[in-house]
Amino acid sequence: MTLAADPLPDTAPDHAVSRLRATRLAASAKPYVARGSGLVRCAGCRLIASHCACGSLPRVATCAGMCLIMGDIEALKPTNTGWLVADVVADTWAFGWSRTAVDPGLLALLADPQWQPYVVFPGEFVQPGRVVTGLQQASDLTPTAGASRKPLFVLLDGTWSEARKMFRKSPFLDHLPVLSLHPEVAVSSYRLRRAANAGHFCTAEVAALCLALAGEPLASHVLRAWFDVFSERYMSLRLSSPLNRESEAHLRLHALAVAGVGVTRPESQPTPAG
Numbered sequence: 001m002t003l004a005a006d007p008l009p010d011t012a013p014d015h016a017v018s019r020l021r022a023t024r025l026a027a028s029a030k031p032y033v034a035r036g037s038g039l040v041r042c043a044g045c046r047l048i049a050s051h052c053a054c055g056s057l058p059r060v061a062t063c064a065g066m067c068l069i070m071g072d073i074e075a076l077k078p079t080n081t082g083w084l085v086a087d088v089v090a091d092t093w094a095f096g097w098s099r100t101a102v103d104p105g106l107l108a109l110l111a112d113p114q115w116q117p118y119v120v121f122p123g124e125f126v127q128p129g130r131v132v133t134g135l136q137q138a139s140d141l142t143p144t145a146g147a148s149r150k151p152l153f154v155l156l157d158g159t160w161s162e163a164r165k166m167f168r169k170s171p172f173l174d175h176l177p178v179l180s181l182h183p184e185v186a187v188s189s190y191r192l193r194r195a196a197n198a199g200h201f202c203t204a205e206v207a208a209l210c211l212a213l214a215g216e217p218l219a220s221h222v223l224r225a226w227f228d229v230f231s232e233r234y235m236s237l238r239l240s241s242p243l244n245r246e247s248e249a250h251l252r253l254h255a256l257a258v259a260g261v262g263v264t265r266p267e268s269q270p271t272p273a274g
């Protein structure tokens with residue numbers, strides 16, 4: 001099978017996770033060595049040229065916002081799926097987490113009256129009075145917020161142990177409702193990292209579920225399809241297995257594009273090397 005490479009963008013996307021990655025890299029005393037770090041990765045999607053997915057990058061309008069609070073090296077990992085959320089949802093912010101300091105920009109965002117933040121976390125680990133399973137419930141819980149505020153989903157992006165630590169040791173989140181997700185299909189298809197287990201959803205999957213709850217099914221489907229296409233391409237690379245560009249996920253993403261979702265190529269791209 002021939003893998004016809006899409007044109008490879010030479011600049012990183014101008015989104016929150018990409019910027020956080022650049023900041024985190026600049027602050028590193030020693031270089032971060034990712035799996036497969038000898039490979040030349042596309043700056044747009046972090047895959048290598050033969051598997052670059054940038055030509056299928058979807059854009060979709062959504063009223064919801066995503067606030068990613070990321071574990072220390074999370075933004076550096078080529079498997080981080082918060083990146084995929086930032087690819088699709090324009091109003092995405094990303095902040096590095098530290099036990100001892102909190103970014104003033106994060107506090108300002110959480111206090112911004114146009115947003116109603118929800119911390120997304122499993123309810124079984126949380127004091128019951130804070131837990132909501134839907135957005136309407138949450139506006140009942142905090143009536144001053146009103147229904148006019150746009151939902152801002154606060155996602156703790158890291159390993160499960162990091163996420164628990166972030167949740168417990170972030171007092172600035174303590175006053176916010178906790179949105180506990182109960183997806184009908186409780187099996188994650190996240191296989192990008194060895195440690196992932198079937199019950200632990202990755203950040204892009206969680207964000208897609210949040211968009212569905214927010215009444216944005218199209219954005220939810222688009223993010224899910226983008227995640228599935230990225231995952232297939234990543235696994236094809238990792239397992240050296242053929243990449244099927246006509247797979248169900250690829251066709252689904254394409255169908256969403258045909259249905260009116262913008263699929264755009266990055267603004268800056270070199271001429272294909274041929």
Ligand SMILES: [Zn+2]
Binds near residue numbers: 008043046047054
């Ligand atoms: Zn790419």
